Amino acid sequence: MKEIVVISGKGGTGKTSLTASFAYLGGKDVIVADCDVDAADMHLLMQPDFADEDDFYSGELAHINQYDCIQCGKCKEVCRFDAIPIIKGKYIVDPLSCEGCGYCARVCPIDAITNKDLNVGKWYISNIKTGSMMVHAKLGIGADNSGKLVAKVKSEAKDIAEEERKDIAIVDGSPGVGCPVVSSLSGASFVVLVTEPSVSGYHDLKRVYELVKKFNIKAGCIINKYDINKKVTAEIVEFLKKENIVHIANLPYDEDFTRAMTNGQTIVEYSDNHLKDLITDSWNKIKRSVN
């Protein structure tokens, strides 16, 4: 089983629309994982049925039992995150500031503090319109550590792919260069970098490629909206050559990207034009590069 991860550094480059198109072209043979858990959008194009759903716990949150508390103030004293304000004479944990370090509970003389497992989101296994399956998630508000949820989504997708004997898992990767994208990348067979020729797009591409290099994963690149700035496009192409990154395709600025999404469709379903051909060629190229 091969795992193809699509990432883009920052958002807005068309990453999700392209991943969804590849999932559509791959059809029954491709398991889909949406690892952009912070802003998961893939489900809007894949018609998932949310067949299985499960809570996801990560980290802890302190809770003070007011009945037991003797108001000694020790907990407040040790908390480095100002998470225990005194409200109306009571020591109360502010859930948005609490880091779940557990220090307060360890110093409370009468064990009035308990640490509760924190529900940080939900994850789902769905049947989708391509006849295949998709693993996706929804991160709760203010949750930390989406990296762990990403890892969960990926490992589930992998298990399903192996059980169902599918050849390919395609992953809509997390944005940024932090912990979630590291989780998205680990174990990948091939990375598709989606970029656009803007000063910030090129800048993000270079930063995220630093990470890809660390993992030693083979990579390819799609330059979306290549025609809005041909000068930067040329610089990116140079960069790809130098770094030995497969230049998969240049896609033109085309509002069909948005029109398809507005219809709840992938681009390859919506558009019968040139764009569809280019994306189909890209998918074939990616499959060849993986094997």
Add this chain to the structure above:
Amino acid sequence: MKIAIASGKGGTGKTTLSTNLASFLAEEHEVVLTDLDVEEPNSGLFIEADLVREKDKFKMVPEWSADECILCGNCQKVCNFHAVIQLGEMIMVFPELCHGCYACSELCPTSSLPMIPKKMGVLKHFRNGNLNFVESRLDIGEEQAVPLIKQTHKYIDQQFDDNFIRIFDSPPGTSCPVIEATKDADYIILVTEPTPFGLHDLKLAVETMKELKKEFGVVINRFGIGNDDVLAYCNEEQIKVLAKIPNSRRIAELYSQGRLIYKEIPEVRAELEKMKDLIMGKMKEVVK
């Protein structure tokens, strides 16, 4: 007056709005724009200004000293983040995982884990006339954005008083760093696009702002593309639409060159003008 600019996801034009709004307001007022997207700050690509100050930023992490350690294993036990581990006769600290809670250090019976500063990133302060620009950048491999965001806030509070319009470009999403970036703001501007993705992410961002009990308004970027669902949603929820930035290929081109769009596109300037009136109104409320 603190205004945070946020969005449910990246790529909706948050940086475009922050940089254009800050530069526009700086034509008449003193403004400080702060990029709190510490993982990938790139507002700076759009702002021309001179470097005023550059400061390394540190967080506190424990450092093991072997001499007195009795290898009791207490430190490993108390760390909820698996950032201290006992390996045979050694105690290892993983600074990237450490949240700096001091538990291992203060609960060590032999004081063998003193807290020491470790560099996590760099803060830079630039200035061009009325416009100050501050960005913090996390070092590669550092995973905790929140401590750097906190320290950047502190810097802003020390350097700039209420006479400055303080604009914060927040990280995308609805997770911890966003909360940290927006929780002190007097007003939040949510940026979105009139598409199904945009609507979905806007709803998440709105939920977050309601949870934080923040006053907020929405700016619709690339207005004219997609459909009217975002507008309908805002009407229904009685959310104020502050501005509509038109969709155009020309804007995408200017953006791609790192240029400010309001200087060349009069419609954008007009929209920013509308926002200025609102901001000046809020400013009076806050200063009172």
